[in-house]
Amino acid sequence: MKTARPVVAGIDAGGTMTDTILVDEFGTFTIGKAATTPQLESIGFLESAIEASDYRGIAIEDMFASVEVVLYTGTGMLNVLLSRSGRNIGLITNKGIEDMVLMGRGLQSWGDYSYADRLHAVTHHHPPPLVTRRNTHGVTGRMDHMGDEIIPLYEHEVEQAVNTLLDKEVEVICICFLFSQVNPSHEILAEGIARTILTRREAKTELLSSHQVRPVIREQSRLNSLLIEAYATGGGRKQLKSIEKVARENGYRYGVQTLQSFGGLTSINHPNLHETMVSGPIGGVLGARYISQIIENDSLVVSDLGGTSFDMGIISKGQIRIDQEPLIGRFKLNLPLIAMDTIGAGAGMHVKVDPLTKKVSLGPESAGSEPGPICFDKGNLVPTICDCNAILGRLNPDYFLGGKVKLNVDLAYEKFKETCADVLEVDNVYDVAEGMINMLDSEAGVALRRMLSAQGIHPSEYTLLSYGGSGPLHLGGYSRGIGFKDIITFQFAAAFSAFGCTTADFQKRFSRSVHLDIPLEAPFMELQETVLTINSIWGDLKSRALEQMVSEGHTADQIGFQPFLLMRYTGQLEDVEVYSPIDTINSVNELNRVIETFRNIYKNINRSVSDYGQTSVSVMEMGMIASVEKIKPRLKKSKLGKSKPEERAYKGLREVYFNSKWEKTQLWEMDEILPGNEIRGPAIIEHPATTLVIHPGDEVFMNEWSMLHYRHQE
Amino acid sequence: MNNQQMEEYKLLVEGQLPWPQTKNLMSSYKDRDRFFKILKIYQDKVKWDEKILLPIGEHLFIVQKGNQRLVKCTCGHEFGDYRKNWKFQSVLLVRNKVEDLESIYPHSDVCDPSWMEIREFICPGCGTLLEIEACSPGYPITFDFCPDLEGFYSEWLNHPL
Structure with missing residues (x-):
């Protein structure tokens, strides 16, 4: 295995840890882990890459010289946004809506709050705006929602605004007019005027307009997308460039890739870089889609428990849910996100x-990687769930991160007793610590149930995938009693998101808002017209996608195209993403085929009883995904061996606290567990990057793909 | 840690604490003796020595002076017994003409003075604006707050008054 050449390096920088996964030409992989370094992400990147290379037994230079794809997903841009350390920007918009930035959307004032704070309106607070009111200039001119000009653009006002903004030395000028997704001519005109002034004044200021960044309906979200692109991507790109620099210094020959929030890979020179802002957590869903093909169940629930958050997602009959207007950094954006x-x-x-x-x-604060839980002994004195696990013997104090961090269990015990057990006036500190863990488990379990019931899903048809550094540690607790068809975790659970990212293909996604109603009994001519409109928009988007893909070094014959539509039953408020079964629609019959596809997907997502039968449909957005395939990791299939694990996997016994008593618990080394092996709880399977806790009576079985099935006691 | 916490509260009292920390304070559990910590900050801030029993406004406190409990302004001006409405001892400015109202809302619409007037209560000692009432003409001056000091101290704070 060690002679195989690594071809893909996937790096996922989370809030706490940076994971690297190295995939070789046969699809086998190794994993490295290091603390995330938000100030300069390239440090954590390199450390984690070095560790992954070490496991493979090769030097970092050899690794980088050998790989063909380095793909990096990080938090750089989000940090720029959250710490408000972005660029100085100016905005030109329609006269009369200059305060749109200040007013924002109501839910932006509480969107990411805990439930308690949502209820306490006194804590609600709008995020500080990205552009100041003084740098916002309204100019006369108006387009209506059909794209007809109501008031022509007053060009002299645009000139004045551009000159004032240049005098103030803004770094980017943003242009966003009402309904530019329908008719961008005012934005194009304003941009032309601004460009002339820029040339005359020899200014290096950047220009961005909303119809280029995201020509999609909903003004506030379009404006936010534009502003974030202008504000945050400068710093974010710098982080990505520094990653690329480090990779190249170590022998990498190509450009670094990053992941867009809908699941496609793109170069870090991607023009709309804000589309890559949130990509870490979605790696898990991509990985799950890949796993679903192996386990032959295309209905999955994914759960990622890390240091700070519990992320959940659903794949229903192979369909991944896309959120068209997510809240990111407390701003509503028009950004397709898994x-x-x-x-x-x-x-x-x-x-x-x-x-x-x-x-x-519990929380909402978290100890992060610095200073970390109390038991890390780096200065934090507020107890965490990790400390509770250490106190109860569920974590091995000498084998955390493979022994890189020695856990100070005594200190954790002492502080936990002082701030929790003593305050509660309970003598048995261990009972309190177990109670805290049960609380986390039940919060996560309740969140899973809530998500399932909101989707009208019955868990008995779904397989739960559990990953993230702490996923296996709490899996037995949070999945108990829900009744999933199967529960699976992985030896590489800690790097599953990074693994998922490496299963992505190179992709570009272009879309445009439309409003096409297709009535049930529309006259033939009307349908013909709809067909023509759809084809012309797809053709337009396809040529844009082709141009960008080619500019990033792909050849035209490698590129596959997938047209899609966002459709709904007329009058509904939410869209469903429909991948068109055909490239172009040439007849009314083919249009009906697309509508049939929509109906089926709608049924798959919302259960068959939700079928509307004979109702007209509307198309709200049309788009084109261009993709080029990339080499992916492959899981290795082995023969099932005997159920008793090998002697060398056994690590001894440790007293672990379960259900209010100490139990003699078997310890196993995860990497030595083989397909076919079965382990009955109470047991703990240890891995340098994670710990799988098997509760008394429960059982874990490793299948031929080396996935670990967790079975609750009947 | 305690010093740091006191610094934080001081900034809070002065309105200088940045929003994220303020939000943190709002969302987290209150320490048992928060009230007395805040009192101490006020006590350190004022130039007089009478013991503060309860803050009742941005600049007003109920204090213990001998066996009397008085309303006192930051500047030291005393308004008399706390059970009597201190507003009657203040300087009162009533804005009930359009021009008076426009002077505080320039270039803007103002209320119709025959429907609403603005009453400003000012400290005779330092001229600080202590309280404002916006009400219809003829409406009696309100007595904002007559606290049950004994009950508050014995039942809520578990502390002798």
């Missing part, structure tokens, strides 16, 4: 007891 539900719950979560009311609560 839909994930998130709650603040993770192993790094602070546990607290209110001294007045004795109420116990």
Whole structure:
């Protein structure tokens, strides 16, 4: 295995840890892990890459010289946005809506709050705007929602605004007019005027207009997308460039790739870089889609428990849910994002007891990687869930991150007793610690149930995938009693998101808002016209996609195209993403085929009883995905061996606290467990990057793909 | 940690604490003795020595002076017994003409003074604006707050008054 050449390096920088996964030409892979370094992400990147190369037994230079794709997903841009350290920008918009930035959307003032804070309106607070009101200039001119000009653009006002903004030395000028997704001519005109002034004044200021960044309906979200692109991507690109620099210094020959939030790979020179802002968590869903082909169940629930958050997603009959207007950094954006539900719950979560009311609560703060939980002994004195696990013996103090971090269990015990057990006036500290873990497990379990019932899904048809550094640690707890068809985790659970990213293909996604109603009994001529409109828009988007793909070095014959539509039953409020079964629609019959596809997908997502039968449909957005395939990791299939694990996998016994008593618990080394092996709880399977806890009576079985099936006691 | 916490509260009292920390304070559990910590910050801030029993406004406090409990302004001006409405001892400015109202809302629409007037209560000692009422003409001056000091201290704070 060690002689095989690594071809893909996937790096996923999460809030706490940076994971690297190295995939070789046969599809086998190794994993490295290091703490995330938000200030300069390239440090964590390199450390984690070095570790992955070490496991493979090759030097970092050899690794980089050998790989053909380095793909990186990080938090750089999001950090620029959250820390408000982006560029100085100016905005030109329609006269009369200059305050749109200040007013924002109501839900932006509480969108990412905990439930308690959502209820307490006194804590609601709008995110600080990305562009100041003084740098926002309204100019006369108006387009209506059909794209007809109501008031011509007053060009002298545009000139004045551009000159004032240049005098103020803004770094980017953004142009966003109402309804430019229908008719961008005012934006194009304003951009032309601005460009002339820029040339005359020899200014290096950048220009961005909303119809280029995201020509999609909903003004506030379009404006936010534009502003974030202008504000945050400068710093974010710098982080990505520094990653590329580090990779090249170590012998890498190509450009670094990153992942767009809908699941496609793109170069870090991608023009709309804000589309790559949130890509870490979605890696898991991509990985799950890949796993679903192997386990032959295309209905999955994914759950990612890390240090700070618990992310959940659903794949229903192979269909991945896309959120068209997610909330990111407390801004609503028009950005297709693989839909994930998130709650603040993770192993790094602070546990607290209110001294007045004795109420116990988790988070919302988390210890992060620096200083980390108390047991890391780096200065934090607020107990975390990780400390509870250490106190109860579920974590091996000498084998955390393979022994890189020695856990100070005594200190954790002492502080936990002082701030939690003593306040609660409970003598048995271990009972309190177990209670805290049960609380996290039940919060995560409740969140899963809530997501399932909101989708009208019955868990008995779905397989739960559990990953993330702390996923296997809490899997037995949070999946209990839900009744999934099967529960699976992985030896590489800690790097599953990074693994998922490496299963992505190179992709570009272009889309445009439309409004095409297709009535049930529309006259033939009308349908003919709809067919023509659809084809012309797809043709247009296809040529744009082709141009960009070719500019990134792909050849035209490699590129596959997938046209799609966002459709709904007329009058509904939410769209369903429909991949068209045909490239172009040449007849009314073919149009009906597309509508039939929509109906089927709608049924798959919302259950068959939701079928509307004979109802007219509307197309709200049309798009084109261009993709080029990339080499992917492959899971290795082995023969099932005997059920008893090998002697060398056994690591001894440790006292672990389960259900209010200490149990002699078997310890196993995860990498030595072989397909066919079965282990009955109480047991703990340890891995340098994660720990799988098997509760008393439960059972774990490794299948021929080396996936671990967790079975609850009947 | 305590010093740091006191610094934080001081900034909060002065309105200088940045929003993220303020939000944190709002969303987290209250320490048992928060009230007395805040009192201490006020006590350190004022130039007089009478013990503050309860803040009742941005600049007003109920204080213990000998065996009396008085309403006192930051500047030291005393308004008399806390059970009597301190507003009657203040300087009162009533804005009930359009021009008076326009002077505080320039270039803007103002209310119709025959429907609403603005009453400003000002400290005779330092001229600070202490309280404002916006109400219809003829409406009696309101007594904002007559606290049950004994009950508050014994039942809520578990502390002798």
